[in-house]
Amino acid sequence: MERTLVLIKPDGVKRRLVGRIFQRFEEKGLRIAALKLMNVSRPMAEEHYSVHRDKPFFRSLVDYITSGPVVAAVLEGSNAIAVVRKMCGATDGSKAEPGTIRGDFSMGIEKNIIHASDSHEAYEHEYRIFFRDEEILNYECGDEHIIY
Numbered sequence: 001m002e003r004t005l006v007l008i009k010p011d012g013v014k015r016r017l018v019g020r021i022f023q024r025f026e027e028k029g030l031r032i033a034a035l036k037l038m039n040v041s042r043p044m045a046e047e048h049y050s051v052h053r054d055k056p057f058f059r060s061l062v063d064y065i066t067s068g069p070v071v072a073a074v075l076e077g078s079n080a081i082a083v084v085r086k087m088c089g090a091t092d093g094s095k096a097e098p099g100t101i102r103g104d105f106s107m108g109i110e111k112n113i114i115h116a117s118d119s120h121e122a123y124e125h126e127y128r129i130f131f132r133d134e135e136i137l138n139y140e141c142g143d144e145h146i147i148y
């Protein structure tokens with residue numbers, strides 16, 4: 001099983017989309033291994049988006065992700081990183097396919113509802129910013145033999 005980090009960004013939380021988005025992940029067969037509502041500090045945001053430090057939108061991105069609460073989660077499942085990225089859709093909501101989270105709920109390139117790790121290395125970097133290891137729970141839902 002693979003883990004991935006998901007953030008419902010402040011626009012997703014303020015638009016009350018948290019439940020609908022997590023319903024999609026649960027229906028798909030992903031397991032919630034960790035979950036919290038939290039404010040992101042500027043140092044956390046700068047670390048999370050450190051690969052974008054030299055981009056012109058970096059400051060705006062940090063302002064945005066620290067502008068209100070986010071929901072952080074670790075989701076687990078077979079091939080979870082690629083599966084969740086596909087469910088999120090293209091970065092620019094106005095170009096994302098209908099049926100994806102961004103395609104259905106976003107019109108923006110910055111305010112695009114959700115973040116999801118794009119590689120195992122990114123997950124290893126990102127999850128530590130939001131969770132302690134003991135906050136990520138190991139348990140079985142009991143239907144894994146039907147889902148896989």
Ligand code: GDP
Nearest residue numbers: 057060061090091109110111112114115116118
């Ligand atoms: P993601 O992996 O699809 O989230 O996209 P990236 O890793 O390329 O970018 C990280 C985040 O930066 C995106 O989710 C957007 O919120 C924001 N972003 C990306 N490209 C742009 C841009 O051209 N302008 C602005 N303002 N924000 C951007």
